[in-house]
Amino acid sequence: MSDRLKRARLVERLVKGANTQQAKEELAGEMTFRSLVLDERGLVSRAKLLVMPIEQRVSAVQWLLGVRLADALRQPQLRADAEQSLYGYGLDSLAAAELKQWLDETFGVKMPLARLLEGPSLQELAAEAAAAITPGERRLAARSERYTDTEIPMSHGQRAMWRMQCNDPQSAAFQIARAAKVTSALNVPVLRDVVKDLVKMHPLLRASFVLRDGEPVAVLRPEPTITFVMQGAQSWSEERLLEEVRKEANRPFDVEKEPLLRLHVYQTGNEEYVLLFNVHRLVADFWSLGLLMFGLQHAYAAAVGDMGISFFSTGAEYADFVQEQAELITGAQGEKLSRYWVAKLGGEMPALNLPTDHPRRAERFAAGGAVPFRLSEELSAQLRKQTERLGVTMNTLLLAAFQVLVHRATGQEDIRIGSPVNLRNPLKYQGVFGPFDNTVVFRADLSGQPAFADFVQQVKATVIEGLEHQDYPFPLLMEKLAVESDSGIPSLFQAMFMSPKAQFPGLEALAGYALGEAGTLLQLIELELVALPVAQEAVQIDLALMIADTQTGLAGKFEYKRDLFNTETIERMAGQFVQLLASIAEDASRSVARLPM
Known part of the structure; x- marks a missing residue:
C-alpha cells in the first residue's frame, strides 16, 4: 500500500470514529517515523538510515518492508509476523520481482531474486537489507527525449x-x-x-x-x-x-x-x-x-459525486520503456541475456506430441474454445499449505503441475511451456498503460520420473533463472534461433501457462475478471459490475492454461484450438488437472508418473 493510501485510511478511521485512539496513535507514529526516514521529496533517505544505530536501522527497514510487501501482495494491510516466511503471506514470483526492484531502487541493495524466493522471514530480509544499504539517493525518472508528442x-x-x-x-x-x-x-x-x-x-x-x-x-x-x-x-x-x-x-x-x-x-x-x-x-x-x-x-x-480528482503519475511513459529496451539489447547486458536463452533453448526443438482429435492445419490462428473449471476453497487452502511445506510459490506449483499434465498426455520428457511475464520493473511503469508483457519459455526435464516434491524444486530453479533473464525480447530470441513463426506449428512451445492476479488493493476481484470468469463481482465504488462470458474466437497456441487465485479459491480455464481438439477432450483434461492438484495436495512425495489424475 502506498504511504498516501495508508495515511488516508488512518484518517478515514479517525473521521468515522472507529478505534479512534488506536488510529491516532498509528497516525502519529507513522508521521514521526516518516520524519526520521524520508527526505523532503517524500522518498526514503539512505543518508538518514545510514546514520542510525544498526538496531534502529533494521527496525526502520523492517517497517518499510512490511508496507511494501503489503503493496506488492495487493493487500490493504499486513499484520506482519516478523519471523514468518514470506511464503506465509502468499508471496509469488511477481511480488518477489517487485520487492527486489524496490530494494534496489530504495536502498541500492542488489538482492538476488533467488534469495527472496527462498522464503526468508521479514526480520531476516530486513537485517540483510539494512546491512547492505549503499550511499547515494534515489533519482526520479527523467522523461525520454527520443520521441515527439505525435x-x-x-x-x-x-x-x-x-x-x-x-x-x-x-x-x-x-x-x-x-x-x-x-x-x-x-x-x-x-x-x-x-x-x-x-x-x-x-x-x-x-x-x-x-x-x-x-x-x-x-x-x-x-x-x-x-x-x-x-x-x-x-x-x-x-x-x-x-x-x-x-x-x-x-x-x-x-x-x-x-x-x-x-x-x-x-x-x-x-x-x-x-x-x-x-x-x-x-x-x-x-x-x-x-x-x-x-x-x-x-x-x-x-x-x-461532483468532486475533483487528481491522477498521480510517475512521469514515465511507454516510450521510455521502448528506449530502455533498445539500450538494453545493444549493450553488454543484452548480449548476456541473449547467450543465456540461446544456450537454454537452442538445439533440437521437437513439437509437443499432444493427442489431438483432428489433423493440424497450416493456419497460424485458429478458432478457439475455452473450458472453465474451479477448485473448491478446501482444495485451494490445502494447496497453499503445500506451497509453504515445499517452499515454493503457488505459481511455481501450478506451473509444475501443468508440466506434469502435459508430460503424462504426451509421454515426452522435455517439456517447454511458454509464459507471459510483466516487464513493469522499474516500478515507475506500474501506472503506465501499454503492452509490457514478454514471453519466457520454462523448460522442464521429467526423465527418471522424479517425485513431484523434487520436480517442483527443479521448476522453482528454472523459474528463478527465467525471471532473472526475462528482459530479452522474445521476438528477437526467435530471430536468434532462426525459428519460423508463421507455420502451422507454433514455434518454441505449443502450450502456455498464464496466471493473472489482482494488481490493486481493494480490487481483488480483478483476478477473476481478467480470467473472464462469469459471475465475478467487481465493486468499483459507485459502479457494480458482474462479469459475463465472452468467447474470443481466435487463438494462437494449441493449449493454454489460465489460472488465478480468486477471492473464493483457485479458478481457471483451458483455452484450445477447436480445429485440433474436441470440447470433450479438453473437459476431460480439465478434470484430470483438478484431480492431479488434489493428489499433489495430499502427497507430493509420489512420483510424477504415479500421481492419480
Missing part, C-alpha cells in the same frame, strides 16, 4: 504483433474483450466522459500504427478518441444479447485507422445496461485492464 517508436513485442496482425487483418487474436452487467445505477454520459479522460491520460491509447519509411511507428492523435457505442437492446433475449456481445468482441480492429479502445453500452432495460470493453494488445495487456478499472472506479465516483 509519434513514438514501437517495442519489439509491438513490432512482432503488428506484423502478425497485418498478415491476418481479420483476426481478433490480439484483442482483450471483457463484458459485464451493470447492477448499480449508471450515468452513461459521465461514463463516456470519464473513459475519454482516461484515454487522454494514457498517450498510447491515442495511438494508431502505420508504416513510415518502411518501419512501423505509433502515431498519436492530438485529441483523445474512443469508439463509444450506445445500443438499444431492450427487446433482445438473453441468448441474442450474448451472441451480439460475442460478435462485437471478435470484430477486428483496423490498427491504422481507428481508436484501439472500444466501449459498447447495451441498454437492456429502462435503467439496465451491459458494458463491453475491447482493447487491442498493441496498446494494452492484462495489467492495463486493471489500470483501466482502477482509474474508472475513482474517476467515475468523483464525477457522479
Whole structure:
C-alpha cells in the first residue's frame, strides 16, 4: 500500500470514529517515523538510515518492508509476523520481482531474486537489507527525449504483433474483450466522459500504427478518441444479447485507422445496461485492464459525486520503456541475456506430441474454445499449505503441475511451456498503460520420473533463472534461433501457462475478471459490475492454461484450438488437472508418473 493510501485510511478511521485512539496513535507514529526516514521529496533517505544505530536501522527497514510487501501482495494491510516466511503471506514470483526492484531502487541493495524466493522471514530480509544499504539517493525518472508528442517508436513485442496482425487483418487474436452487467445505477454520459479522460491520460491509447519509411511507428492523435457505442437492446433475449456481445468482441480492429479502445453500452432495460470493453494488445495487456478499472472506479465516483480528482503519475511513459529496451539489447547486458536463452533453448526443438482429435492445419490462428473449471476453497487452502511445506510459490506449483499434465498426455520428457511475464520493473511503469508483457519459455526435464516434491524444486530453479533473464525480447530470441513463426506449428512451445492476479488493493476481484470468469463481482465504488462470458474466437497456441487465485479459491480455464481438439477432450483434461492438484495436495512425495489424475 502506498504511504498516501495508508495515511488516508488512518484518517478515514479517525473521521468515522472507529478505534479512534488506536488510529491516532498509528497516525502519529507513522508521521514521526516518516520524519526520521524520508527526505523532503517524500522518498526514503539512505543518508538518514545510514546514520542510525544498526538496531534502529533494521527496525526502520523492517517497517518499510512490511508496507511494501503489503503493496506488492495487493493487500490493504499486513499484520506482519516478523519471523514468518514470506511464503506465509502468499508471496509469488511477481511480488518477489517487485520487492527486489524496490530494494534496489530504495536502498541500492542488489538482492538476488533467488534469495527472496527462498522464503526468508521479514526480520531476516530486513537485517540483510539494512546491512547492505549503499550511499547515494534515489533519482526520479527523467522523461525520454527520443520521441515527439505525435509519434513514438514501437517495442519489439509491438513490432512482432503488428506484423502478425497485418498478415491476418481479420483476426481478433490480439484483442482483450471483457463484458459485464451493470447492477448499480449508471450515468452513461459521465461514463463516456470519464473513459475519454482516461484515454487522454494514457498517450498510447491515442495511438494508431502505420508504416513510415518502411518501419512501423505509433502515431498519436492530438485529441483523445474512443469508439463509444450506445445500443438499444431492450427487446433482445438473453441468448441474442450474448451472441451480439460475442460478435462485437471478435470484430477486428483496423490498427491504422481507428481508436484501439472500444466501449459498447447495451441498454437492456429502462435503467439496465451491459458494458463491453475491447482493447487491442498493441496498446494494452492484462495489467492495463486493471489500470483501466482502477482509474474508472475513482474517476467515475468523483464525477457522479461532483468532486475533483487528481491522477498521480510517475512521469514515465511507454516510450521510455521502448528506449530502455533498445539500450538494453545493444549493450553488454543484452548480449548476456541473449547467450543465456540461446544456450537454454537452442538445439533440437521437437513439437509437443499432444493427442489431438483432428489433423493440424497450416493456419497460424485458429478458432478457439475455452473450458472453465474451479477448485473448491478446501482444495485451494490445502494447496497453499503445500506451497509453504515445499517452499515454493503457488505459481511455481501450478506451473509444475501443468508440466506434469502435459508430460503424462504426451509421454515426452522435455517439456517447454511458454509464459507471459510483466516487464513493469522499474516500478515507475506500474501506472503506465501499454503492452509490457514478454514471453519466457520454462523448460522442464521429467526423465527418471522424479517425485513431484523434487520436480517442483527443479521448476522453482528454472523459474528463478527465467525471471532473472526475462528482459530479452522474445521476438528477437526467435530471430536468434532462426525459428519460423508463421507455420502451422507454433514455434518454441505449443502450450502456455498464464496466471493473472489482482494488481490493486481493494480490487481483488480483478483476478477473476481478467480470467473472464462469469459471475465475478467487481465493486468499483459507485459502479457494480458482474462479469459475463465472452468467447474470443481466435487463438494462437494449441493449449493454454489460465489460472488465478480468486477471492473464493483457485479458478481457471483451458483455452484450445477447436480445429485440433474436441470440447470433450479438453473437459476431460480439465478434470484430470483438478484431480492431479488434489493428489499433489495430499502427497507430493509420489512420483510424477504415479500421481492419480
